[in-house]
Amino acid sequence: MAVKVLVVDDSGFFRRRVSEILSADPNIQVVGTATNGREAIDQALVLKPDVITMDYEMPMMDGITAVRNIMQRCPTPVLMFSSLTHEGARVTLDALDAGAVDYLPKNFEDISRNPDKVKALLCEKVHTIARSNRRYSAYNPPAPATVSSTASTVARSTAAPTARPASSAGSTGGAAPKRKAYKLVAIGTSTGGPVALQRVLTQLPANFPTPLVLIQHMPAAFTKAFAERLDKLCRISVKEAEDGDVLRPGLALLAPGGKQMMIDARGAVRILPGDERLNYKPCVDITFGSASKSFNDKVLAVVLTGMGADGREGARLLKQSGSQVWAQDEASCVIYGMPMAVVKANLADAVYGLEDIGRHLVEACV
Structure with a gap:
C-alpha cells in the first residue's frame, strides 16, 4: 500500500517540486497540499495521511504551532524542511520537541544541482518515518527548551x-x-x-x-x-x-x-x-x-x-x-x-x- 503524504508549504514552487518528487515514487501518494499551518491541521484531520512534510515559516500559522496541534489532535509523523543556519537549527530543534520525527535541509541549490540525490533522500526519509513509532495516541513531548539563563542555573542545582x-x-x-x-x-x-x-x-x-x-x-x-x-x-x-x-x-x-x-x-x-x-x-x-x-x-x-x-x-x-x-x-x-x-x-x-x-x-x- 502506498504511503499517503500531505505536503505543506507556502511556496507554490516548493509544494509542486516536493509533490512531483514524491509522486514519481510508485509507493508514495500525495493526497493533498496546504499553504499554511491552519490548512495543514484541517487537511490532516480529513485526509489522515501517513506522513506530513512541513515548512516552518508560513502565514496564518507557522509550522511548529501546526505540528503541536497535529500531535494533539491526530498524531502523524512529520518531516520538517529547514534552512541550514543557526536560526534554522534552533527552529528545527523546536519542531522536533513539538513532535516532528525528522528534518531535511530546504536547499533550492541542491534541488537544481543534485536532483537525483535529493529525490532519493526525500523518498527514503518519507518511507522510513512512515514506519516510525511516532503515531502516539497521545503524544507527550519533552518540556520546551525556552528557559532563561537564571532558570538554567537553578535547574542545574535543584530541578x-x-x-x-x-x-x-x-x-x-x-x-x-x-x-x-x-x-x-x-x-x-x-x-x-x-x-x-x-x-x-x-x-x-x-x-x-x-x-x-x-x-x-x-x-x-x-x-x-x-x-x-x-x-x-x-x-x-x-x-x-x-x-x-x-x-x-x-x-x-x-x-x-x-x-x-x-x-x-x-x-x-x-x-x-x-x-x-x-x-x-x-x-x-x-x-x-x-x-x-x-x-x-x-x-x-x-x-x-x-x-x-x-x-x-x-x-x-x-x-x-x-x-x-x-x-x-x-x-x-x-x-x-x-x-x-x-x-x-x-x-x-x-x-x-x-x-x-x-x-x-x-x-x-x-
Whole structure:
C-alpha cells in the first residue's frame, strides 16, 4: 500500500517540486497540499495521511504551532524542511520537541544541482518515518527548551527532570546495570536522537562522575545550537566538542556535524575533517572504536534511536575490549534501526526503555 503524504508549504514552487518528487515514487501518494499551518491541521484531520512534510515559516500559522496541534489532535509523523543556519537549527530543534520525527535541509541549490540525490533522500526519509513509532495516541513531548539563563542555573542545582511513564517493553526485565568505575560514557544516535538525548541527559545530576561524549547524526550548522540547547536544559554541562577538549566529569562533548570525533588515551578529543567516503559525519563507529582503543574495558556505550546500523561495528570493538554496550528498546525508539543492529549482532549487554536509561547511567557509574 502506498504511503499517503500531505505536503505543506507556502511556496507554490516548493509544494509542486516536493509533490512531483514524491509522486514519481510508485509507493508514495500525495493526497493533498496546504499553504499554511491552519490548512495543514484541517487537511490532516480529513485526509489522515501517513506522513506530513512541513515548512516552518508560513502565514496564518507557522509550522511548529501546526505540528503541536497535529500531535494533539491526530498524531502523524512529520518531516520538517529547514534552512541550514543557526536560526534554522534552533527552529528545527523546536519542531522536533513539538513532535516532528525528522528534518531535511530546504536547499533550492541542491534541488537544481543534485536532483537525483535529493529525490532519493526525500523518498527514503518519507518511507522510513512512515514506519516510525511516532503515531502516539497521545503524544507527550519533552518540556520546551525556552528557559532563561537564571532558570538554567537553578535547574542545574535543584530541578528534577520531567519524564513520561517508563516504557520498558523489551528491556532486560529491569535488571540492575553493571556498576563500574567507567572512564567514559559514549552515546550514539540518529533519527529521533535530539529528543532522546534530551530525555536521557536531563536525568543526570550535576555531579555525574563520568565524562560523556555524544554522537548525533546532524549537519554542521546544527550541532552548536543543539549543544547550547542541551546545556540550558541539563544539570551537567554540554558543549560542541573542539579539538583538544579534555574529558571531565559532568561534561558532555557533542561531536561537531560534518566532522569526526576520536578519543585519545590522555582523555582528550581529536576533531578530524569528515571523510567523504563515510556516510556519517560524525560517525558513531569511529568514536566508539577510538574509545575502545584508548580506554579498553572502561567504556559504557549506549546506542539510541536512529536509522541504519552506525554504531554496530564500534560496539563490536568495545565488546572485544571488555566494555559494556546498552541499546534502547524498540517500543521507545522513533526508528528502531541502530539499536536493532546492535541487538541482532548479540552485542547488547542490556536493552532499556528510553525513560530508564538516564537512571541506569546514574546507577552504573560509581
